[in-house]
Amino acid sequence: MFGLNRNDTLLLIVVALLTMLAPFLLNPFPEGSSLAQFNGGYPDLMQRFVIFGIFAIGFNILFGLTGYLSFGHAAFLGVGSYAAIWMMKLLTMNVVPAIIISVIVAGLFSLVVGYICLRRSGIYFSILTLAFAQMSYALAYSVLTPITGGETGLQPKLSDPRILDAAIGSGVTPRANFFGIEMGTSWQWDWNGWVFTFNAGYYLAAVIMLVAFYLSIRIFRSPFGMMLRAIKTNQNRLNYTGVNSKPYTLAAFVISGMYAGLAGGLLVAMDTQVGPERMFWTASGEVVLMTILGGVGTLIGPVLGAGLIKYMENILSKINEGLLQKWFAFMPETAGDAVVTVLGLFTGKGWHLTLGLLFMIVVIFLPGGLVEGGKRLFGIGRRKKKAPPAASPPPTTTPAE
Template sequence: MLRTLSRSDWLLLIVFAAVVLTLPWTMQPIGAAYPDLLQKFAIYGLFAIGFNILFGLTGYLSFGHAAFLGVGSYAAVWSFKLLTMNVLPALALSVAVAGVFAFLIGYVSLRRSGIYFSILTLAFAQMSYNLAYSVFTPITNGETGLQVRAIRASAETPLRDGDVRIIDQALGVQEVGIPISNLFGMKMSGYPGFYFCAVLLIIGFFIALSISRSNFGMMLKAIKSNQNRLKYTGVHTRPYLIAAFVISGMYAGLAGSLLSITDPIAGAERMQWTASGEVVLMTILGGAGTLIGPVLGAGLIKYAEQKVSSWNEGILHDAFSLLPGPVQDFFVEFATLFVGEGWHLTLGLMFMIIVIFLPGGLMEGFRRLRRALTSGRSSASRTMSSTSPVQERG
């Protein structure tokens, strides 16, 4: 497994790990260095990395990945309710359940490709969302959401009012107040929660990197490039696609699990189509098919969501305070459309600008910038070298 990566891949992994682990310091200047937001960066980064394995490598665009995020969340809370508040069984259960669920949906949806595949995944996700509010309310607790409770006093108490936590009870774990998820006693809230998510993000990135560099990853890229040719090359593309779909679903399940670990409540809104659309935006915004891009996209969207949605008229008046009264009012009135609850308008504009001018996402922007700098430098050096002899002669 370790031999899959080249030296430059290891370097990339080390830099990535260093950047992720130092976020609590590096994010301070832009006011993003608080645990809740950092946890979201890591969790949605993981979600986007997994989504990119399917969309970025195979080109199959799923509009239903939020279903796996939701399933992972519910599985984690059930693990807390039935087994233990330790996060490891919750993670394992979430990934396993999301994997099985992804296999079932993938097996059916991958009978089609293109827009038909996208619509099928969207339909499955919406079905899951609606079922969570209807037929499956005994499992999902409907609109109230599935929550962790104190261990019930007697076997007669229904599970929605009190939990079982067989393992914790067997080990004699004492609970004081609201139960909090933990890793062998270390509470998974605040910075420990972030670092736990960050470590999983780094592991997830490493696995995605390995997949991308492997024979399996090459077959996925070949599917994206020319599936027809691949079939006539002796490759049965469907099992590869199902495998990619399941792996991607497991990443989503893991991300869903982390959402419940950092905040032990699961609601069906995590399965809604908007959540599926969000991971598509993250991936495209950052750069589909690249390794870093989806994580960047996730970070950018979560940061914008947190910041822009919290801005209000007061903040805008402060921002435009240098302008004279009526002009200031006009600008504030106009800018109000894009902040607070209108932050989706900002997101939409941001998405349109990037897709139109940088179809390869932020990563393409960085590549262009690097090329411009490199060519600028090389043309400067060419100018120097071409002028130098003249100067010497002079």
């Protein structure tokens, strides 16, 4: 289907089902129960899942296929966001032009940055991209304040021109919409104590993510994707065979920059404001974490990684000391206090510690990320069925002297 082989079609369908049914799947606990705070099915978080999923998918096209580790990808996200918000200020609050322009502007910006940075490889490339991103951040913060709003950032205001909206004639407070459907519109379904929220913005972002995901599958399976993998495996050999690898890496860089711009545009469409901190290098580091955590070079990995990190950021950080004390009230006081103190290190404001540890464990033991972990888990069961364990000598114990 759609020019994909059977496995990829299956993967696409599974992802489509997961995203479409996310409001159910992410809300497994009834409202009001003590576990309800583990529910991730509220619009804001679901939107972040898919938007950062797009960001990570795009990053994976560059890092996963070509092996070029960019430490400045947040710059493209930020540029896309600024482009989108200017479209909303000048033209219309409809999100379609905003999203389109964000992709185009981020693409152009990444063309310029990529053209310069790709002259070097390895750690030099990482430092160059980092330098560009930090420069964009610093400029957005200071000199470019007329365009970027500086520290306060940008929001749509009632006084903005909005040429197309004004032609229709309106005097209402500006809200982002998709041909009249406001992004914030939610429809709730109460069912036996479970509350499921269906949000217009989420579904728009989810559909766009599915398209982005489909495109990334096509890129992975195309001759172009094969070429990118060849660059990762051995660029010298490719050069010796007479292939100029630069256009391929540049194309991959621009595509992944456009994905980042798309994510930035969608972020603005869901929540109409931008600030320069979106381009800070920690934001670039975050997308690296997402991709590695999920699995570099795999199709679904980056989406899983993005989901996991955003879930942890929103859910784990909500668990504070009072809550922990409530949970462990059944234990004797001293033991309970000890458990609360230890867990308090990892939850609430300390969730970054959990993230850092998890990340280290993945890099050390599971270089393929969550996807490899899943494969290994399934592999254990399968291998046992296939072949009986090879006749290995039983472990000998050294005799005691």
